[in-house]
Amino acid sequence: MSEVENLKKRIKELEEQLLTANESKRQKIVEMSSEVVDSNPYSRLMALKRMGIVDEYEKIRNYTVAVVGVGGVGSVTAEMLTRCGIGKLILFDYDKVELANMNRLFFQPHQAGLSKVDAAVKTLQSINPDVTFEAHNYNITTMDNFDHFMSRIKCGSLEGKNVDLVLSCVDNFEARMAINTACNELGQFWMESGVSENAVSGHIQFIKPGETACFGCSPPLIVATKTDEKTLKREGVCAASLPTTMGIVAGLLVQNTLKYLLKFGEVSYYLGYGALKDHFPTMVLKPNQECDDRFCREQQELFKVG
Template identity: 80%
Template sequence: SRLMALKRMGIVKDYEKIRTFTVAVVGVGGVGSVTAEMLTRCGIGKLLLFDYDKVELANMNRLFFQPHQAGLSKVQAAEHTLRNINPDVQFEVHNYNITTVDNFQHFMDRISYGGLEEGKPVDLVLSCVDNFEARMAINTACNELGQTWMESGVSENAVSGHIQLIIPGESACFACAPPLVVAANIDEKTLKREGVCAASLPTTMGVVAGILVQNVLKFLLNFGTVSYYLGYNAMQDFFPTMAMKPNPQCNDKNCRKQQEEYKEKRAVQPKQIVVEQEEEIVHEDNDWGIELVSEVSEEELKAASGPLPDLPQGITVAYTIPNMEENAVAEVTVSESEESLEELMAKMKNM
């Protein structure tokens, strides 16, 4: 009833439609597990969960998982918890690494045919992984299939994160603007510092998961403004936003192919003609017979205006210099006189 209140308040036209959507969540860790829980509580139709890791006691500083689940696969533990929260949601879990050759093909098959209605594609793929290799695997699969997806991440120091909507051909894919590890041909595994593990804050991960699911709901249910990129910096409480166009020289051939297909679709779409509507005059007619009348007639207005200069088209004068009235008092000039003030005063008395 509280979710349906969004419809009664005019935020969402048809919230019940949420039950018809299928979302695939890749990576059920700090961000992915909370994302899956939020979608389950929102009443999503079906969730596909992909992860190969196990629950450890070291994960307990994060949200969602509990100590008694240590040793279970993350997807198995997540499914058990989520079914208890909302048994109406359908779940499909896969405990494997999507970056291997065999698993990658199965991953693509499930994206293509694992929808709520078997044989239909999923509606959205969410990347909640913590490494570049898995992100590139998701990017490759989605570019090949033309599948819309959202990427998310939290920084190694745990005080910043981001989400990004990627529509193949329309927006930049993950390979369009490669990070340093790709641009410099560096193996990301060599960047790990000895004796230093990545920091983890449940607050930052909760914020990123929250804005990710919020963006998912806006995208699926068509309300509000969907963010193409939204960052989060906890140190300054800064939320940068932007949109990135695809790179025509992207290294991913399928991305370039999707770009061409998108251009062809745009070319055949009819151009929208913008019709300028005249503003309605408010209160011209009213129940009280009140009428605004100028006290200055047209003739008086013209007489009070001076000549208009010859100006180019599009330029007008702010005001004009009024012509001097014919009956205006002429200026009186006083000629200089050599007489003193006393002599002039005496003349005036005699007059």
């Protein structure tokens, strides 16, 4: 690294320090309380117990969720889970914050040039210091990184075991298939999400290996739009992006994550969103017995025998 580059890096670090120097930080809270006082950040969440929605909201602190992709959907997803008091978040992304991202939620202009996971963790820690964060700045689709990714899914929880849920918030076919392969092999429950290239539709899908269709059985974007996702990335062409659609999909994703973890309501196995007519299609996608992924086929056999 040249002297000029070192100076630029140091200047950016000092700017970051100046921006955060006067920020007030709250102390960690040992135990979630339902006490109704302005200083309690969990009072409105714990009210879900009093209203009979959730039996033990405080159990959210026991759970670990991996968020793969910290872009338009993933960053908002991570923020929502942080505000909800999740026990641990593991973030994966290899991209940097760019000014082109500013039409979306969460990231700010002064973070341009920083890795998305590092910028996200810094912001999220300031929102809720009670959450444990783990960040990985790499592409999960390379061989070495994929092995490490699988190891963190398998052993990354607060207790050193499998994470409780993986949330896919990536924007490309290869990364989705990598997540699909890892979760099929590990028998890991996960939720897939996506937003269409024209920014006016999206979806979430809850995938239970062996019980429901994996991403390889029937990719949701192909189901919803009859489009081969492999053809969507084109050189010199920019996909449209609306913060509204990103926020809605992230909200649906986190809402179903909370329902799954805290055991209330019904979790949607596939939930679409069409902005033009505010359409929300639902369905259950059955696994393909001839799926190309051998781990999917193995999980199907395991599910049959109980």
